[in-house]
Amino acid sequence: MKRGPIGPIQPTGGRFGLPADFLIAPDSRVAGVKYGRHAYDQWTADELLDRARPASASPTDPRGIRALG
Numbered sequence: 001m002k003r004g005p006i007g008p009i010q011p012t013g014g015r016f017g018l019p020a021d022f023l024i025a026p027d028s029r030v031a032g033v034k035y036g037r038h039a040y041d042q043w044t045a046d047e048l049l050d051r052a053r054p055a056s057a058s059p060t061d062p063r064g065i066r067a068l069g
Helices: 045-052
Strands: 020-024 030-035
Touching: 020 045, 030 045
Parallel strands: none
Antiparallel strands: 020 030
16 A cells, blocks of 8 residues: 655654644634644634624624634
């Protein structure tokens, strides 16, 4: 059985690479992306909640996703 390529010997970010967070909106579009610079570089809970809140919503209104940019 032939296997595919094994990837780089020394990948960027260590053996498992670097993290990436994706925020997907209810309509399936990508509403936000964060590519980590080190193993523990992810959105904080507050950052994620801010990005998930619609631009016109109050902080207590969790409906919808606000586009970034």
